[in-house]
Amino acid sequence: MRGHYEGLAAEYDEHWVYDPDYVPWMSGRIAEALRLTPTDRIADIGSGTGLFAREVARQIQPHHSILCVDPSEAMLRGLGTPPPAALTPIVASAEDIAEGRARLPYEQLDAMWLKESVHHVADPAHTLRGLAGRLAPGGRLLVAMLSATIQYPLFKAALARFEELQPDPAVIAGHLRAAGLETTLGHVEHELRIDRDRYFGMVRARYMSLLSTFTDSEIEKGIEEMRVAHPEPVLVFPDRFAFVLGRRRGEGA
Numbered sequence: 273m274r275g276h277y278e279g280l281a282a283e284y285d286e287h288w289v290y291d292p293d294y295v296p297w298m299s300g301r302i303a304e305a306l307r308l309t310p311t312d313r314i315a316d317i318g319s320g321t322g323l324f325a326r327e328v329a330r331q332i333q334p335h336h337s338i339l340c341v342d343p344s345e346a347m348l349r350g351l352g353t354p355p356p357a358a359l360t361p362i363v364a365s366a367e368d369i370a371e372g373r374a375r376l377p378y379e380q381l382d383a384m385w386l387k388e389s390v391h392h393v394a395d396p397a398h399t400l401r402g403l404a405g406r407l408a409p410g411g412r413l414l415v416a417m418l419s420a421t422i423q424y425p426l427f428k429a430a431l432a433r434f435e436e437l438q439p440d441p442a443v444i445a446g447h448l449r450a451a452g453l454e455t456t457l458g459h460v461e462h463e464l465r466i467d468r469d470r471y472f473g474m475v476r477a478r479y480m481s482l483l484s485t486f487t488d489s490e491i492e493k494g495i496e497e498m499r500v501a502h503p504e505p506v507l508v509f510p511d512r513f514a515f516v517l518g519r520r521r522g523e524g525a
């Protein structure tokens with residue numbers, strides 16, 4: 273999976289800037305769900321290129337640099353060289369943070385989020401428990417993930433594989449509860465509008481990691497199937513995210 277992101281890193285952000293509303297919208301939902309304040313010590317676990325952390329920083333103007341944690345150095349290079357003062361890259365996995373193997377500049381965290389990275393964690397129950405243990409009293413942890421089924425205009429085999437691979441948000445909520453966090457499960461939804469040929473290009477570039485489980489010829493066959501199913505020039509479909517929010521008991525927000 274690391275190879276997948278090393279290959280995708282350079283063009284990752286391009287996939288998402290086609291819709292100028294999407295990144296500010298999602299970042300606003302993250303900041304709102306976590307009730308972020310400028311004094312919070314914050315980490316984005318599996319931050320990738322920091323596309324959302326950068327926008328969250330713009331919105332909340334944090335006093336402490338947001339920690340962008342990702343095992344892929346190539347993705348973290350997307351933060352910029354040098355990275356802006358509001359973002360600090362940390363080359364580590366969620367597991368490294370959970371197990372205390374990676375040193376962080378903050379003793380505890382007031383808020384952390386994992387956006388579309390929890391499916392890369394091998395043992396989510398164990399790792400989420402470890403991450404919850406890094407929270408200060410009153411600290412919040414958000415898992416933002418695609419819902420168990422998606423209505424993307426992908427080819428049928430890709431949608432089926434998504435459902436096979438995607439963890440169930442209700443199960444993730446159970447892990448946060450078992451880790452002692454007060455947990456709620458909600459959803460947020462945004463309408464995506466993408467030029468058809470552009471979307472086919474994203475599929476060809478395997479913009480979702482599940483697409484890297486298909487061979488080149490399977491992808492081309494899949495795009496052909498999509499071409500027939502979607503003659504319209506602009507594809508319009510809902511992007512629905514589960515927001516699993518846990519809060520450690522104690523003081524704070």
Ligand SMILES: C[S@@+](CC[C@H](N)C(=O)[O-])C[C@H]1O[C@@H](n2cnc3c(N)ncnc32)[C@H](O)[C@@H]1O
Pocket residue numbers: 273277317318319320321322323324341342343344347364365366367386387388389392393394
């Ligand atoms: C789909 S990308 C999401 C990136 C970013 N959160 C976003 O929404 O743009 C998944 C990210 O998870 C990272 N990742 C893979 N394995 C991981 C792990 N064990 N712990 C934390 N992050 C991981 C990948 O390197 C990649 O940057």
